[in-house]
Amino acid sequence: MFDSEFSSIEFAGMKLANRFAVAPMTRVSAQSNGRASDLMQEHYKRYAEGGFALVITEGIYPDQDASQGYENQPGLADALQGESWRPIVREVHESGAKIIAQLMHVGAQMQFNRFGKQPLGITDQKPVGKPLGLYGDQEAWQDAKAMDESDFERVLNGFLHGIRNAAEAGFDGVELHAANGYLLNELLSTHFNTRDDKWGGDMRRRAQFVLDVVKAAREMVADDFVLGIRLSQITITDPDYQWPEGEEGFTWLVQALSDAGIDYIHTTDNEANRPALKDSTRSLAEVVRDAGIPLIVNGGIDASNYAKMAAHYPGALLALGKAALADPQFVNKVKDGDKPDELDFAMLQPIANLENEMRWREEQQSS
Numbered sequence: 001m002f003d004s005e006f007s008s009i010e011f012a013g014m015k016l017a018n019r020f021a022v023a024p025m026t027r028v029s030a031q032s033n034g035r036a037s038d039l040m041q042e043h044y045k046r047y048a049e050g051g052f053a054l055v056i057t058e059g060i061y062p063d064q065d066a067s068q069g070y071e072n073q074p075g076l077a078d079a080l081q082g083e084s085w086r087p088i089v090r091e092v093h094e095s096g097a098k099i100i101a102q103l104m105h106v107g108a109q110m111q112f113n114r115f116g117k118q119p120l121g122i123t124d125q126k127p128v129g130k131p132l133g134l135y136g137d138q139e140a141w142q143d144a145k146a147m148d149e150s151d152f153e154r155v156l157n158g159f160l161h162g163i164r165n166a167a168e169a170g171f172d173g174v175e176l177h178a179a180n181g182y183l184l185n186e187l188l189s190t191h192f193n194t195r196d197d198k199w200g201g202d203m204r205r206r207a208q209f210v211l212d213v214v215k216a217a218r219e220m221v222a223d224d225f226v227l228g229i230r231l232s233q234i235t236i237t238d239p240d241y242q243w244p245e246g247e248e249g250f251t252w253l254v255q256a257l258s259d260a261g262i263d264y265i266h267t268t269d270n271e272a273n274r275p276a277l278k279d280s281t282r283s284l285a286e287v288v289r290d291a292g293i294p295l296i297v298n299g300g301i302d303a304s305n306y307a308k309m310a311a312h313y314p315g316a317l318l319a320l321g322k323a324a325l326a327d328p329q330f331v332n333k334v335k336d337g338d339k340p341d342e343l344d345f346a347m348l349q350p351i352a353n354l355e356n357e358m359r360w361r362e363e364q365q366s367s
């Protein structure tokens, strides 16, 4: 088929076999020291073998400070953690896909930190709702420490450190996690960011640190190392949050990120096409598409709607979370006209780690 979602495409400098990406998904399955496990190798390889042209990893912590958020979350904060990703990167490459490391600083949403750090927040504001049972058994959010100037500097250096380790490990690029209520997203959010210094105020001011990280990263990495960013308004516990600046503020933000040197913008929402912004009829993804910036679109894409999404967002990658989780062979199957498996949340119980998924899959096979 000519120019379909199954044809190869040049995206953000990468030559990809098709337009399907695996969305980042935290699986809390690393070793307790933050090194990637053998099970993770199997896990990521499945997606490349299943036809996904791009694998975006789960959120990885970049420093030994307050960036880790979950027990058994993998890191890229030390050389041995970096080494532990090498076989994963190699296997994914050998299976014909590219792989990008999502780097995340957990911010105030911390549920576990092996360095014993208190959560770092933009202010001392807690996230709404409760911690996620999918990732551990913490009952309530901890008090966050509001960041001071030295914290901003340490966080910036932490991201740069993680990016260097990702490049060293052979990743094709990194994706800065500025979605879902984690630290870079908290800066953009007026729920968290009520600062009255240079880091707070309107969207331009709230985005300043995010832009500083992007510019510093761009200066540091090689031209062919992909630098992406993931953005959302919603958080893991607040599906209704909206930026007060609406479409105008978001349009400014995507252009500023592009000017700062970002290679792609990955939007995520409950439903990729929903009008998301205050007083606007457009989705987050439509704003990025219309700005002509390379787009990865995510949110509710599955076998019933991927073709429509591919047509609605020409040239964009389609990132699949739950649909990929349900069936790592998703791309191969839909391409052949077969029906992929649907998600059974039992595979993520009692927590979303790979051991539970593998046990669930074995039970399915034997029943």
Ligand SMILES: Cc1cc2nc3c(=O)[nH]c(=O)nc-3n(C[C@H](O)[C@H](O)[C@H](O)COP(=O)(O)O)c2cc1C
Pocket: 023, 024, 025, 026, 027, 057, 058, 059, 102, 134, 177, 179, 180, 230, 268, 269, 298, 299, 300, 301, 319, 320, 321, 322, 323, 348, 352
């Ligand atoms: C188990 C699980 C873990 C997730 N972990 C992450 C993560 O580490 N980073 C991230 O940006 N999004 C994470 N997400 C969100 C997904 O990437 C995606 O945005 C969400 O599932 C909606 O897309 P979907 O409808 O295709 O599933 C996670 C989702 C699930 C189900």
